Every structure is written in structure tokens, then in C-alpha cells.
Amino acid sequence: MNEIEKKKISKFLSLILRHQPESIDLKLDENGWANVEELREKSAKKNMCFTLDELDEVVETNNKKRFAFNEDKTMIRASQGHSVDIDLALEAQQPPDFLYHGTAETNISSILNNGIEKRTRQHVHLSADKETATRVGMRHGKPVILTIRSGKMYEDGLSFYLSANGVWLTDFVDAKYISK
Numbered sequence: 345m346n347e348i349e350k351k352k353i354s355k356f357l358s359l360i361l362r363h364q365p366e367s368i369d370l371k372l373d374e375n376g377w378a379n380v381e382e383l384r385e386k387s388a389k390k391n392m393c394f395t396l397d398e399l400d401e402v403v404e405t406n407n408k409k410r411f412a413f414n415e416d417k418t419m420i421r422a423s424q425g426h427s428v429d430i431d432l433a434l435e436a437q438q439p440p441d442f443l444y445h446g447t448a449e450t451n452i453s454s455i456l457n458n459g460i461e462k463r464t465r466q467h468v469h470l471s472a473d474k475e476t477a478t479r480v481g482m483r484h485g486k487p488v489i490l491t492i493r494s495g496k497m498y499e500d501g502l503s504f505y506l507s508a509n510g511v512w513l514t515d516f517v518d519a520k521y522i523s524k
Contacts, residue, residue: 345398353402356392357411361422376421376430380413383420409509424507427464434505434513441495443470443512445522446481449488452524460490460517467505467513470494493521 360383365372368386372378384394394402396417403411403420412423424432445460445468460468471477474489481487497514498504505513 345401349398350402350405353392353394353398354406354410356387357402357420358422358425360387361411361420362425363427365428372421372428372430374431375433376426376428377414377419378421380418380420412508423509424467424469424511424513426466430466432466432505432507434507436503437506438498439470439494439504439506439512440472441493443472443492443494444474444477445470445490445492445517446477446479446487447490448481448485450485452488452490455490456519456522456524459519459522460492462515467515468517470512470514470517472510472512488524491523492517493523497521 360368360370361372361376361378365378368390370378370383370386380396380399384396384399387393399420400413400417403413410423410425411420413420426432447455447460462468469480470492471480477489478487481489494504494512494514497517502514507513
């Protein structure tokens, strides 16, 4: 499978498993899992056909590890980034002292005044390293990397979760914890 086909399947999976499962009449369980065979069948009805091997390749080679299988690969889910109401069943963890958030330069004024909101997603996404945050910020325009005092947030009683693909998640980042 070439890179264009992989990207097309990956984008489709992101849409379906994170935001619009109903668009193909797919049901996610309470933890965001979908039956692989049902996903394949309902995707094919929308002219998005892929084999089990192709699906496996997309999951295994995705550089952001956006998707995960269960142990026997009969179920699949997005690792994070959902706008649909699911419970990833993540346990709260102590984050490193500093995490990073990549955003576009056009968002800086609002963020420094109002903090970072999850908006339509279930969590605010934070990165453990500046390189990842830069890649995220570049998707939205000229990137700016913000340093988040996550250790202080944790000390102040705020919860953090680590997704299966290494993205740190929290509900909100108050501006007082952010530096440019």
C-alpha cells in the first residue's frame, strides 16, 4: 500500500473513530472501541474499502500512533482526540514538570488571556517534547510552542492522563500555568 492510500485510510479512521461514527452507522462502545469487521463492512458501503492487512499496516505505521487494536485485533479505537463522548478508561498520572503545547501564532493572545480550552474535544492535548509540539503547531499556521507548568498544575490538584500514544491530556490549562 502506498503512502497516499495509507493517509486516506488514516484520515477516514480519524473521522469515524474520533468524531462521526454515526456517518457510517457504526457504534462505538463506552470506551471508544469498534468491532473491526463491522468497521470494514460499513466503511465499504461508503466506498472506503481496506483489507485487514491494510488496516493493520495503517495502525502499525502511523507515526502518531493514533489508533490501537485490542490484543486479538478484533476491536480498534482512536487513542485520543475524540469529540464523541467516550471514556478512554485512562488513570490519572503525575506528569513531568513541564509539557508543551504547539499552536498557531494567531492563537497566542487568546491563550495567554483565557488559557487552553478543550473546546469540542474531550481533553486539551499536551506534548512531552518541543519537537512534537512544533509539528502540532505547524498544522495550524506559523507555530508557537508554549511551555506548560504541568508539575505545578498537578501540585494544585489538576488531573493528567497519558494516552496510549504518548499524548498528555488534561481538561483545561489556566493561563497562569503557561509561558511563551
